[in-house]
Amino acid sequence: MRTILTTVGTSLLNNAKRDLKGEEVNEHGLANYLRRTDPERASAETNSLSRILQEGDRIIFLHSQTEEGKLCAQALERHYRSRDHDVELREVPDLTYAERRFKMRGLRSLVATMIELIRRERQHGREVLINATGGFKAEIAYATLVGLLFDVPVYYIHEAFRDVIQMPPAPIGWDYSLLADHEEFFEWIASDLRETADVDAWLRGLPEEVREEVRLLLVEEEGYTFLSPAGEAFYEAYKERLQQAEGVPVHLSSKARATYERVGPEIARRFARALNKLRVRELRISQSDRVRNSDCLVFPRGHCGERVFYFEDGEAIYVCELARHSDRSYERLIACGVRREAYRDFQRWEGR
Structure with missing residues (x-):
């Protein structure tokens, strides 16, 4: 069974006003217009749905927080219900087309709403x-970005060819290194409304080039800074990837377990973060390094307080050592050498 998330504009209303000269254009009038008009002509939504809709499909119409958007969505709901489709309307908060509010809040709400619905429908076993x-066009662009990040095929009508174009899920792994390296910052800014002064204070502690990369995912409005629509999409996709990787088995050697159990709660929490990220294949590829005097890989690379010596065998990850720079344990291990054959008694780590 399939669910089709459909963004709603006002082409239905505009077309009806053009064709129904002198007639009142209300929900009832729009429903009649839909019933007697070729779907390819009636509206952008009916044009595209006429080419992809199948029997048994569920449709969710996402409309703006405007009277025009609501009117069009209600008429579309009535039309497709009469054709035995399960239909849901979802108003997108702050999607009002007041320029600044649309840019800052409306598009972010659209991204968040689409991600919520994708997760919900998948939990119910629907494609x-x-x-x-x-x-x-901005709505279409961000809807497409969400589709690419969450492996959802995207359909739209190409203006030049007047035919439906399918953009399949991208067969690539996205680079989430920036989000992984600064996970605590993104958690913090996503969890509440943050004053720009507080955000700036946090970012001042980062190298300039990293600070600029992070700012590309942020927007500022009325003294507050929060994730941009693209930042919201990337951060939620990163969290989704972490969740998907939870089943990847991670095994700790007796030495790694001893380290994990010996350190205090805060350091253990940091090691747990590193181990959860280690489960994500894209992060292992982009953030692992080979070091001298070891046949293990070290994760993550770069300036990080906690480091993991590991190797892979099949689908499983085996952690030989957990080390830190603050207590010089990482440097001591490099000096002494870390070789796989020296480690035994691996047990599965069940932490989160």
């Missing part, structure tokens, strides 16, 4: 598609 033909 999710995005029909991104209706609405402004």
Whole structure:
């Protein structure tokens, strides 16, 4: 069974006003217009749905927080319910088309709403598609970004060819290194409304080039800074990737377990973060290094307080040592050498 998330614009209303000269254009009038008009002509939404809709498909119409958007969505709901489709309407908070509010809050709400619905429908065992033909071009762009990040096929009507174009899920692994390296910052800024002064104070502690990369995922409004629509999409996709990787088995050697159990709660929490990230294949590829005097890989690379010596065998990850720079244990291990054959008694780590 499939669910089609469909963004709604106002082409239905505009087309009806053009064609129904002198007639009142209300929900009832729009429903009649839909019933007697070729779907390819009636609206952007019906045009694209006429090409991808199948029997048994569920449709969720996402509309703006405007009277025009709501009117179009209600007419579309009525039309497709009469054709025995399960239909849901979802108003997107702050999607009002007041320029600044649309740019800052509305698009972020659209991204968050789409991600919520993708997760919900997948939990119910439904295949999710995005029909991104209706609405402004910015809405279509961010709907497409969500589809790419969450492995959802995206459909839209190409203006030049007037045919439906499918953008399949991207067969690539996204680079989440920036989010992984600064996970605590992104957790912090996503969890509440943050004053720009506080955000700036946090970012001042980062190297300039990293600070600029992070700022690309942020927006500022009225003294507050928060994730941009793209930042929201990337951060939620990163969290999704961590969740998907929870089942990857991680085994700790007796020495690694002893270290994990010996350190205090805060350091143990930092090691747990590193081990959870280690489960994500894309992060292992992008953030692991080979070091001298060891046949293990070290994760993560770069300036990080906690380091993990590990190797892979099949689908499992085996951690030989957990080390830190603050107590010089990392440097001591490099000097002495870390060789796989020296480690035994691996047990599965069940931490989160």
